[in-house]
Amino acid sequence: MQQVIFLGPPGSGKGTQAARIAEILEIPHISTGEILRSNVSQETSLGQQAKTYMDRGDLVPDQLVLDMVEERLKEPDAQKGWILDGFPRTVSQAEFVEEKLSNSDGNSSEGELQAINLDVPDDVLVERLLARGRQDDNEETIRRRLQVYREQTAPLIEFYRDRGQLHDVDGDRTMDEVTACLKKAIAPE
Numbered sequence: 001m002q003q004v005i006f007l008g009p010p011g012s013g014k015g016t017q018a019a020r021i022a023e024i025l026e027i028p029h030i031s032t033g034e035i036l037r038s039n040v041s042q043e044t045s046l047g048q049q050a051k052t053y054m055d056r057g058d059l060v061p062d063q064l065v066l067d068m069v070e071e072r073l074k075e076p077d078a079q080k081g082w083i084l085d086g087f088p089r090t091v092s093q094a095e096f097v098e099e100k101l102s103n104s105d106g107n108s109s110e111g112e113l114q115a116i117n118l119d120v121p122d123d124v125l126v127e128r129l130l131a132r133g134r135q136d137d138n139e140e141t142i143r144r145r146l147q148v149y150r151e152q153t154a155p156l157i158e159f160y161r162d163r164g165q166l167h168d169v170d171g172d173r174t175m176d177e178v179t180a181c182l183k184k185a186i187a188p189e
């Protein structure tokens with residue numbers, strides 16, 4: 001059972017690479033940002049609560065996201081492994097993942113969690129996001145998302161390094177080069 005977490009600032013390529021690796025490993029790619037955006041566009045109660053935070057570039061409150069991830073991880077396709085893209089993003093979200101894994105029986109020997117830290121310089125991130133132009137890809141929100149990343153999510157790099165679960169990957173290369181490096185790190189032949 002493979003369990004992979006993608007860390008990295010906005011625009012580092014988490015979504016792009018998580019989709020590719022999920023296809024290679026044949027496990028679901030679970031993006032909390034995508035699930036939240038789909039709730040916003042369907043105007044669900046979760047979407048209505050999350051929208052203001054997302055538009056500002058702030059994190060959606062932990063409890064909303066934890067409940068959402070908990071539900072998603074119960075689905076049948078997630079029982080054989082998963083890639084989490086954009087989750088965890090706070091220490092309490094990371095502790096939730098740890099607790100979930102320690103409670104899941106039987107898989108401890110093969111269920112090794114791996115965390116990827118995609119590293120890309122800020123100027124490249126901003127350039128990529130402005131070129132993409134998603135609803136939250138305007139300069140002000142990008143600046144806020146980067147600040148939130150540094151304050152709340154970057155501490156997870158050491159969290160996973162301390163546990164011996166971190167792979168640092170240079171994300172400032174072509175998409176194919178990054179995929180090749182990830183494949184080597186996560187799924188060596």
Ligand code: AP5
Binds near residue numbers: 033054085132
């Ligand atoms: P989320 O959707 O996770 O956005 P993000 O972290 O800001 O990340 P992005 O999707 O912008 O970038 P990415 O790293 O996935 O890069 P991508 O592959 O798209 O979250 C959005 C919001 O939802 C958050 O701000 C928050 O409000 C909320 N949220 C989500 N999860 C949450 C959580 N766990 N807790 C609380 N709130 C949460 O690539 C970006 C662009 O670059 C693309 O155009 C791509 O084509 C291009 N690109 C990618 N790789 C390369 C490359 N190697 N070379 C050139 N271009 C590249």
